[in-house]
Amino acid sequence: MTTMIVEDKREPLVSVLMNCYNGEKYLREALDSVLAQTYQNWELIFWDNQSTDNSRAILEEYLPNERIRYFYAPIHTNLGGGRAAAWEYIRGDYLCVLDVDDYMLPNKVALQVQHLEENEDVGVSISNTLFFSDRFEEKLYSVPPRIDLGLQYLIRKYYVSLESTMISMKHARKLQEGFSSEYSHIADFDLIVRVCSISKISYLDAVLSGWRVHKNSGTWLESHRFNIEIIKWxxxxxxxxxxxxVYDDISFRRKRAYFENLMFDASKLSFRELFKLNSASTSKLYLALGLMFLPFYNALSKYRTLRFQKKWW
Known part of the structure; x- marks a missing residue:
């Protein structure tokens, strides 16, 4: 008589990290999307970044739930700082990050877990995602991103939207740190690029999440901070x-960010003020760039802003 030995394979645990600061307006939708996942072995790490609104009261409506772990930040930080502080509490084999104004579709976690289990050399799985507002919606990718071009293309173009990702913690834990508190606006860029420097990135051609476009998002309120942090990175x-x-690609990204930041700063000054800058060489550079590009830059910026607002708001 032959005895069959059946291997009892544990389902991977997925950690969903949610950093919340005064997120009451859309919080229920984000929480409901986590609870609606068809994949059940998940934990929600809810990082309350010292909210002063009803966010905590809303979360308590979902408690008790052994899968939801609540943490109150000892100090208030920026977005990147909150994610960095919560990093040590991640227990999962895989990580999703969901902001309080975004959502996941019910099959997101299941599909990405399956994909990463079948492709152990992949450190970051991304999918298509829906950018949406009360007025308009569209997919992020009209054609699949060129993941075949590797880390070089990722650094130059950075085509990833964080809510669409799932990160393999097997690879992420090899890094010296997870999310870095050094960055707020590009904390996701920093982590994704570092994980992809030691593993692969893959793409699932399906919409598995949604990213909300709204006026109060830090993405729009402090958009100029992106370039400042990119230069620092x-x-x-x-x-x-x-x-x-990827030295040349980082150099290219820095030059582009530096120029865009230079133009942003120069656009806030009059030509008289350009002459008053402390450094003579810097003054000449600003003046030259201002004379050459400022009229075009200002016109293009205003056109893009009006076009964007008309489309989304």
Whole structure:
């Protein structure tokens, strides 16, 4: 008589990290989308970044639930700082990050777990996602992103929307740190690029999440901060051995961010003020750029802003 041995394979645990600061307006929709997942072995790490609204009261409507873990931040931080502080509490094999104004479709976790289990060399799984507002919606990708072009293309173009991702913690835990408190607006860029420097990125061609476009999002309120943080990131990473092969791509990204930030700063000054800058060489550079590009830059910026607002708001 032959005895069959059946391997009892544990379902991977998925951690969903949600950083909340005064997120009461859309919080229920985000929480409901987590609870609606067809995949059941998940935990929600709810990081309350010292909210002063009804966010905590809303969360308590979903308690008790052994899968929801509530943490109150000892100090208020920016978005990246909150994610960095919550990192040590992640127990999962895989990680999703969901902001309080976004949502996941019910099959997101199940499909990405299956994909990552079948592709152990993949550190980041992304999918298509729906950008939406009360007025309009559209898919992020009209054609699939060029993941075949590797880390170089990721750094130059950064085509990832964080709510669509699932990160393999097997790869992420090899890094010196998870989310970095050094960044707020590009904390996701920093982590995704570092994970992809030691693993692969893959794409599932399906809409599995939604990213809300609204006026109060930090993405729009402080958009100029992206370039400032990108410059800082490039300066800190460009000489590291693990980024040796993408030196030119980091340099390219820095130059682009520097120029865009330069134009943003210059657009706030009059030509008289350009002359008053402390450094003579910097003054000449600002003046030259201002004379050459400022009229075009200002016109293009206003056109893009009006076009965007008309489309989404």
């Amino acid at each position: 490039c300066d800190s990473r460009i000489e590291l051995p693990e980024f040796k092969e």
